[in-house]
Amino acid sequence: MLTDIEIAQAAKMKKIGEIAEQIGISQDDIEPYGHYKAKLGEAVFDKLKDKPDGKLILVTAVNPTPAGEGKTTVSIGLGQAMNKIGKNAVVALREPSLGPVFGIKGGAAGGGYSQVVPMEDINLHFTGDMHAITSANNLMCAMLDNHIQQGNEQNIDQRQILVKRCLDMNDRALRNIVCSLGGKLNGIPREDHFCITVASEVMAILCLADDVFDLKRRLGNILVAYRFDGSPVYCRDIKADGAMTVLLKDAIKPNLVQTLENTPVIMHGGPFANIAHGCNSVRATKIALKLGDYAITEAGFGSDLGAEKFLDIKCRFAGLKPSASCLLPLSAR
Numbered sequence: 001m002l003t004d005i006e007i008a009q010a011a012k013m014k015k016i017g018e019i020a021e022q023i024g025i026s027q028d029d030i031e032p033y034g035h036y037k038a039k040l041g042e043a044v045f046d047k048l049k050d051k052p053d054g055k056l057i058l059v060t061a062v063n064p065t066p067a068g069e070g071k072t073t074v075s076i077g078l079g080q081a082m083n084k085i086g087k088n089a090v091v092a093l094r095e096p097s098l099g100p101v102f103g104i105k106g107g108a109a110g111g112g113y114s115q116v117v118p119m120e121d122i123n124l125h126f127t128g129d130m131h132a133i134t135s136a137n138n139l140m141c142a143m144l145d146n147h148i149q150q151g152n153e154q155n156i157d158q159r160q161i162l163v164k165r166c167l168d169m170n171d172r173a174l175r176n177i178v179c180s181l182g183g184k185l186n187g188i189p190r191e192d193h194f195c196i197t198v199a200s201e202v203m204a205i206l207c208l209a210d211d212v213f214d215l216k217r218r219l220g221n222i223l224v225a226y227r228f229d230g231s232p233v234y235c236r237d238i239k240a241d242g243a244m245t246v247l248l249k250d251a252i253k254p255n256l257v258q259t260l261e262n263t264p265v266i267m268h269g270g271p272f273a274n275i276a277h278g279c280n281s282v283r284a285t286k287i288a289l290k291l292g293d294y295a296i297t298e299a300g301f302g303s304d305l306g307a308e309k310f311l312d313i314k315c316r317f318a319g320l321k322p323s324a325s326c327l328l329p330l331s332a333r
Contacts, residue, residue, distance in 0.1 A: 004107070004111050004112065004115065004119070005119065005120070007112065007113060007115065007260070008109075008115050008117050008118070008119035008120070008260070009119075011115075011117045011260045013035075013036050013117055013118065013258060013262070014258060014262050015035055015036070016030065016032055016035065016036050016037060016038045016256060016257075016258075017030070017032070017038075019256060019257075019258045019262065019264050020038065020256060020264075022262075022264060023088075023090060023264050023291040023292065024291065025040070025044055025256075025291070028043075029041050029043045029044045029047070030044075030256060031250075031253070033127045033255075034121075036117070036118050036121075036257065036258070037118070037121060037122075037126070037127055037255060037256070037257055038255070038256045039127060039250065039253040039254065039255055039256070040253055040254050040255075040256055040266070040287060041253065042253075044287065045283075045287065048287070048290040048291070049290075051290050053286075053289040053290065054088075054090075054288075054289050054290075054291075054292050054293040054294050054295055055293065055294050055295070055323035055324070056285070056289060056295050056297065056320060056321065056322045056323055057078070057294060057295065057296045057297070057322065057323065057324050057325070057326060058297060058298070058299060058307065058310060058322045058324075058325045058326070059071050059074050059075040059078065059296065059297065059298040059299075059325075059326045059328070060298070060299050060302070060303045060306060060307035060310075060325060060326070060327055060328070061301075061302050061303060061327065061328035061329075062302060062303060062327060062328065062329060063302040063303075063304075064300075064301040064302045064305070064306075066104075070328050071298040071299075071300075071328060072093060072108060072109070072110050072298060073110045073111050073112065073114045074114070074298075074326060074328060075091055075093060075110075075296050075297065075298045075326075076091055076093075076110040076114040076115065076116060076259050076263075076265070077110075077113075077114035078091075078296050078326060079091035079259065079263045079265070079296045080114065080259050080260070080261045080263050082294055082296075083261070083263045084261070087293060087294055088292050088293040088294065089263065089292050089293070089294040089295075089296055090263075090264050090265070090266060090288040090291050090292030090294070090295050090296070091116075091259065091263060091264070091265045091266070091288070091295075091296045091297070092265070092266045092267075092268075092280050092284045092285050092288040092295055092296065092297040093116065093265060093266075093267045093280055093297070093298060094108070094267070094268075094269060094270035094271075094278075094279070094280045094298070094300070095108075095122070095126055095129060095130065095255070095267055095268065095269060095270040095280075096108035096109060096122060096123045096126075096270065097130065097168055097196065097197065097198040097270055098124070098130065098168045098169055099168060099169050099170040099196045099198070100170075101123045101124070102169070102170065103170045107119065107122075107123040108123065108270075109122045109123055110259075113260055114259070114260070115259065115260050116257055116258070116259055116265050116267065117257065117258060117259070117260060118257070122257060122267065126255065126267075127250075127255050128250070128251070129251040129255070129268070129269070130168045130197050130198075130270075131168070132247055132248055132250065132251035133166075133197055133200065133202050133203050133206060133248065133251060134166055134167065134168055134197045134200075135247050136202050136219075136244040136245075136247040136248050136251075137163075137165070137166045137197070137200045137201075137202040137244075138165050138166065139240060139243055139244055139247065140163060140202075140219075140222070140224065140235055140238075140240040140244055141163055141164070141165045141192075143238050143239070143240040143243075144156070144161065144163065144224055144225065144238055144240070145179075145180065145187050145188070146187075147238045148187070148188050149187045149188060154227060154233050154237055154238065155227045155228050155229070156225045156226075156227060156228075156233055157225065157226055157227060157228045158188055158190040158225075159190070159191075160225055160226040161190065161192075161224065161225045162223055162224060162225055162226075163201070163222065163224045163225070164192070164193040164194060164195045164200070165192065165193070165194045165195075166194060166195050166196065166197045166199070166200045166202075167194055167196065167197065168196060168197035168198070169196065170196065171194065174194035175193060175194060175195075176191070176193055177191075177192050177193065177194070178190070178191055178192070179191075179192040196272075198270050198271055198272050199271075199272050199275045199276070201222055202219070202222075202244070202248075203269065203270070203271045203276065204271045204276040204277065205218045205219060205222070206248060206251060206252060206269055206281065207268075207269035207270075207271055207276075207277070207279065207280065207281040207282060208277075208281075208282055208313075208314070208317050208318075209252065209281075209282070209283070210282065210283070211252075211283075212245060212248075212249060212252055215245055215248060215252055216241055216242065216244075216245040219235055219240075219241040219244050219245060220234060220235050220236035220241035221234060221235070221236070222234060222235040222241075224237075224238065252283070253268075253283075254266050254267075254268040254281065254283055254284040254287055255267045255268055264291065264292070266280075266284045266285075266287060266288045266291075267280070267284070268280050268281040268283065268284035269281035269284065272300065273299065273300030273301040273305050273306040273309060274301065274305065276309075277309040277310065277313040277314050278299055278300030278301060278305070278306040278309055278310070279297070279298075279299050279300070279306070279309070279310050279314045280297060280298075282314060282317065282318040282320075285297055285314075285318070285320065286318065286320075289320075303327065307325070
């Protein structure tokens with residue numbers, strides 16, 4: 001039996017321009033990242049805004065498994081099967097995080113003959129979205145510490161800083177640290193923390209934003225700290241929101257890839273379901289609904305967590321309503 005990576009490497013992929021044309025997108029409206037990956041430019045959203053939406057299908061599970069396997073594979077397989085019988089289906093998925101990829105879970109691009117390709121690229125750096133989110137989050141943290149160092153005009157209490165730095169990696173040694181050691185030139189010493197990039201508020205915000213202007217507004221509303229008098233300090237107060245938005249100007253664009261059977265896949269964003277809403281971006285799902293008669297998407301963890309957040313958070317924010325749900329059975333693991 002072939003392994004997942006052997007199956008993926010033997011795939012006969014179409015050039016990404018062909019995949020785009022398959023769902024009615026001009027090659028002029030995509031931004032290729034090599035031969036088999038692309039971002040969807042703003043022109044696609046403008047051209048399709050008046051097109052009726054297709055039907056939304058949610059894939060979820062009764063309960064999660066330790067390795068999280070099942071939902072992505074079923075979503076991809078369902079999309080391939082529907083296209084096989086002549087239905088115009090587009091799959092909308094989350095991007096993998098390097099932490100789980102190099103940890104116990106491994107990749108998150110499906111498995112067996114239900115995979116998204118190019119699998120290695122998707123599981124590693126892909127189109128750089130994770131790196132952009134990491135940079136935007138850490139820029140905010142750096143500007144906050146610099147604000148305190150340069151006179152602390154906002155009277156920020158360094159004992160009440162809420163935002164964490166992030167890294168797209170499993171690194172428990174950085175979860176709780178002390179920073180700014182080394183004397184006056186290196187800042188005000190304080191306790192600090194790191195989280196994994198997909199657990200950051202910036203990731204959750206990117207996946208709920210309607211466009212770049214909504215993204216900037218939401219970033220500005222991040223509660224970063226409290227003042228000595230107990231009043232809140234927001235990201236806009238330290239003037240980090242504009243610079244963060246610039247760093248995310250390409251990351252907000254959904255990515256187009258394909259399955260082993262050349263079914264189009266919109267893959268974008270990846271907030272964890274245990275700390276955020278556990279779904280791919282609103283923009284990815286909305287464009288999938290315009291491009292296909294059926295948009296198949298998933299929600300992380302089990303139905304009592306990911307699916308509930310999908311319905312209560314993502315659907316309410318975005319005005320979405322699933323036409324059907326595919327429920328994976330109870331796992332014995």
